[in-house]
Amino acid sequence: MHPLLVQYRAVVVKEVRQTMRDKRVLALLTAAPLVQLFVLGFAVNFDVRHVPTAVVDRDRSEESRAHAQSLLAGDTLDLKMEARDERAAEQLLEQGDASVALVFPPDFQKNLLRGESARVQALVDGSDPVRSATAADAVARHAAARAVEHLSAQAQARGEALPRPAVELAPRVLYNPTLSTAVYVVPGIMAMLLLIVTTVTMAMGLARERESGTLEQLQVTPLRPGVLMVGKVTPFILVGLADVGLALAVGTWVFGVPLRGSLWLVAGVTLLYVMSTLGVGLLIATLSRTQQQAFVGGFLFLLPAVLLSGVLTPLRGMPGWLVWLTWLNPVRYYVEVLRGVLLKGAGLGDLWLQVLLLATFGATVLAVAARRFHKTAG
Structure with missing residues (x-):
């Protein structure tokens, strides 16, 4: 086996074992997203009754x-x-x-x-x-x-008949005939929870290793910074894909979210999205010296990313100058792809722009984060 692959496997195994030993991080990566999906799926409801x-x-x-x-x-x-x-x-x-x-x-x-x-x-x-x-x-x-x-x-009492209107409206609701709030909101909640799990966990995890001195110990080993970085993000990518699979199952069985499009397209775009969010988390970690700084940095990114994504409110209702900022938001592209694929059965030919922009954002932020990581770990 190639020496780089040996180093990569060693880093991945080390990250998996460390995550499995930390029960709090393990719960944050697995149980917390499902619990939050249940709570938010039922709590966020725009249906007005009673x-x-x-x-x-x-x-x-x-x-x-x-x-x-x-x-x-x-x-x-x-x-x-x-x-x-x-x-x-x-x-x-x-x-x-x-x-x-x-x-x-x-x-x-x-x-x-x-x-x-x-x-x-x-x-x-x-x-x-x-x-x-x-x-x-x-x-x-x-x-x-x-x-x-x-x-x-009154017309019948006079022996008359009301004239039929010249134009009659016959509405037909597509993609969400019952106008269920959950069908619209759950895909956005999935994107939001995945953002929290990957970005914050990645940023705080790397900051914790820097505080405890673990990262300095790895720096004196023959590990290359690139192999170390890829090995650290790999477990989070796998966890993110698994969380999306579980969220899709819960969304379908519990909230009635349809699966009209290709799940392979969802998986591919999820991979791009997770790489983008992990890149942001890695960049925040390289700019932070403590876990508190990493947490604050993650929160400062999370809040505007969610608000400017269309998760809860449509983007067309925002001012024009604010809509321009949403083009820098990977959550927007992922939410649009999820809703397009799951609700409308859209394919890559319909969503190629969102996929391209998401891939561009991910490549850019990963490149910047990798350069910062090489400087701090080199």
């Missing part, structure tokens, strides 16, 4: 009660309590006891019977934009549907 609602019925008529019951019949709005007037309803919103208040005016039924428009006021707590937008949309859709029903009833 919004606490207050009703102010100043008309107290049969029509107002029927409309209120119809609005509250679904699972979007839940009746929390009835209020005397608008001021009492606003106080409920201020105290957080309700997020929506429906106000029926005194002449609600009278206006309907006259064939006039009857207005229902909806007070919505805008401090939670997602919940307020969904609740307001539910009220608007219900009002439109009830308006059509009243027009149809």
Whole structure:
């Protein structure tokens, strides 16, 4: 066997044994990602249901009660309590006891019977934009549907028929028909957890060896810095690939994430992504003298990388100048590839730009980290 391969195998075996002996690091690499995937997969949920609602019925008529019951019949709005007037309803919103208040005016039924428009006021707590937008949309859709029903009833009473609309909208939801939040979020959570496991663990592990003097002991051996670096990152690459496999299994069986594309493409892109994140961790380690510095450096990279990746919020909602920064973020490319392959069945021909940019980022950061590592270990 070639001497370099002998050195490489020795470093890999040493890293594996050291990791297996450290129960905390072993748990961080294996158990922690699965636990966090379960927790975040269920906790991060944009589906708005059972919004606490207050009703102010100043008309107290049969029509107002029927409309209120119809609005509250679904699972979007839940009746929390009835209020005397608008001021009492606003106080409920201020105290957080309700997020929506429906106000029926005194002449609600009278206006309907006259064939006039009857207005229902909806007070919505805008401090939670997602919940307020969904609740307001539910009220608007219900009002439109009830308006059509009243027009149809009036036309039938006159012996007329309502004309059919010139344009009808027939929506069809692709890739995620149930609009499940988990199907959208879980691939992003996978990328986020893999980033945490590889970058922080790599940075702190190398910093710990520098503090304990282990790295200095390796420097006086015949090991070449390149062999030492590759040997140190190899176990983390294998662990990262294994974590993604487990996360895919959990995402499919527990959260219903589809697997429509090539798993080989997912594996190849995951390898590029892990090499990129390990390169960042290695670079942070070469710039740090202590574990505390490595941890802070890893955190300073993690937070903007996650926020600028599209994991939780779409990139198109960000300002234009901020979107440009996302082109320097490997998490963005990996998330786009995962969602494209898993949800849409996209292939390499559809995602070649993301793969190319991810490979370019990984090669660049690894080259810079290797040079720094050679200087510190040489």
